Amino acid sequence: MLAQHDAPIIAIATAPGRGAVGIVRVSGKNLGALIQALCGRGLKPREATYMPLPDETGAPIDHVLALHFPGPNSYTGEDVLELQAHGGPVVLQLILARCLRVAASLNQQGVPLLGGLRLAQPGEFTQRAFLNHKLDLAQAEAVADLIDASTEAAARGASRSLAGAFSNEIHQLRDALIHLRMLVEATLDFPEEDIDFLKQADAQGQLNRLQHNLARVMAQTKQGALLREGIRVVIAGQPNAGKSSLLNALAGAELAIVTPIAGTTRDVVQQTIQIDGVPLHVVDTAGLREHPDVDEVERIGIARAWEQIGQADAVLFLHDLTRKDDAAYAAADLQIEQTLQGKLDAHVPVLHLWNKADAQSTAAALPTQATHLTLSAKTGDGLPALRQQLLHLVGWQGGGAEGMFMARGRHVQALHEVDEHLMLANASLQAQVPALDLLAEELRLSQNALNAITGEFTSDDLLGVIFSSFCIGK
Known part of the structure; x- marks a missing residue:
């Protein structure tokens, strides 16, 4: 509170x-x-x-x-x-x-x-x-984001939000929305003007432009949220596929123990790195397998691995290229893939990585989709392509860090609410007999959602949560 x-x-x-x-x-x-x-x-x-x-x-x-x-x-x-x-x-x-x-x-x-x-x-x-x-409120949140920034791009984005770049975008949307609301409310107050008045004032055109500008701001806000919150990437696969080696290669440090013994990794190991200024939270997990030799400790590690996979923004499914033609290994990989499909939301990308290319004497026939990459965690071959593919899969556009502003998950959610209300408003306006009272209500709800971003309409409970995450003295 x-x-x-x-x-x-x-x-x-x-x-x-x-x-x-x-x-x-x-x-x-x-x-x-x-x-x-x-x-x-x-x-x-x-x-x-x-x-x-x-x-x-x-x-x-x-x-x-x-x-x-x-x-x-x-x-x-x-x-x-x-x-x-x-x-x-x-x-x-x-x-x-x-x-x-x-x-x-x-x-x-x-x-x-x-x-x-x-x-x-x-x-x-x-x-x-x-x-x-x-x-x-968006600027106040940017103060904490600037203090917590873990990359140069994040610091620059937070500084732009603190200067009002994000707030200005929200204010422009709100001003356009208020103008449209005035037209609709005036029509409700003077029903004799009715639809002709809205047509002459180009209400449909105003609503279309508002939705277009909202889509642009939503895209920018998603980029800002990625810049602040980063991407949670979970490495999954069978034992000895090279998951810990891949984590070490991406982090540039020996974080996880690597041995040829199946089940070496028993618990979750996490490291945050950055790619093009975007924080990447890489999680190494226990090897996924069903085997009579699995003891209780490893079984708990496998259960935790599936928990981490369920929370991922992207999954790196690591395959051992040297065992590609082993029927038992391929069957186990297929079972893991089917389980992944059942546990992951449809929007969570799965990138198939074929590791140990350095140990493969001949080029193996692999799928040609963009979601399949060949690499060597030992030599580093293929890692640059993996980094760029990861950013692409999660929607990072890059190239515009100088004009990027910082944003949070709640901002993205609020803009999605605005989008939903504007779509309903458009449907009300385009109906054979336009429902102007419903149109007015959807526009009002849209404005409330926008106001929640900058704090002009925000509950005290939300304010308490936001500011309690700051450091004392700030």
Whole structure:
């Protein structure tokens, strides 16, 4: 749930641990009295002041840079005080405690200098920026995405979202939708105008253009979600097909133990790599087999492998090229493939990889589909083609990272809701006897779904979930 946002808050705004510089941040209304008591002087707005910060005995805790950002021209929209000190955890805790004690001290009227000052909850500074209309919700989420970015492309995309690139696209869709709603609502208010009025105003053309622009934004948003959340790729196959070797080759490190003994991999091993700036979460799993020698530990590993496969965005089904003509091996591969078809959603791609090409003396006759690749996890042959095919299978278009903005799964879902409502609106408009009341309702629901992206129509529960994922001090 959202925290009470009218009380002043304080937190250490830099990462835990030792560092060159650490920051203690205070946000609230009317910080002047606290600043005067804490620093012994007033501070010029937005001007750094180098000074000793004394404790209650007058001895300096540290020499700090003090900055005062009066509201509403601050990050949170409230008065903000930042104290930049040496980045030792003890020093920062001493400054934090000093601020709390000064805030609780009484003035001449017997009133605390800054009553109610408390430690900030995770994300509460950015939450206040949102509540005070300094950022919309998509921009606020981009703050966390920028901090969490694991690739250069992700950082650039988050920066563009923070600057408002994604929000601007949503606002343009919303403005067009509002204009169309005005026409429909006016027709409902003046039924004598009826359909002729909508035809003259090109309501159908406006709706078509809106759907076209929505499709473009949806495609961009899907790319942004891939950039932020990455792709979960599960390597599956029989024992000794080379799954762990493939994970090691993709990661460029010896992460998984590789031996010729069947059942070596007993548990899930995961590593995140990047391809063209897209995070790729590669999961190695236990070999899939049914054999009397399978013990209880390996059986649990196989069960976990199937669990991972069920959560995959893409599956790499690894085959051993050297055993391709072994009838028992081929039958087991076929059984795994049939089980995959039953466990995976239709939209989850399965890429068939024929490994150990380096050990195959003659070229084997393999299927020619794009979903079948030959490679060698040992030598690295075929890995570049595998990387590019993976991006293609999950819909990464690439080439436009400079213009890419960051997005989240909830944004993609909200835009799908808009698309569904607009399709129903189009059906209502094109009916032999247009149902204008249904058309108006679908357009209203479309606008609500758009507003949920930027936070203009969002439940407090959703806000609580979003901001609780931030770090404390941000």
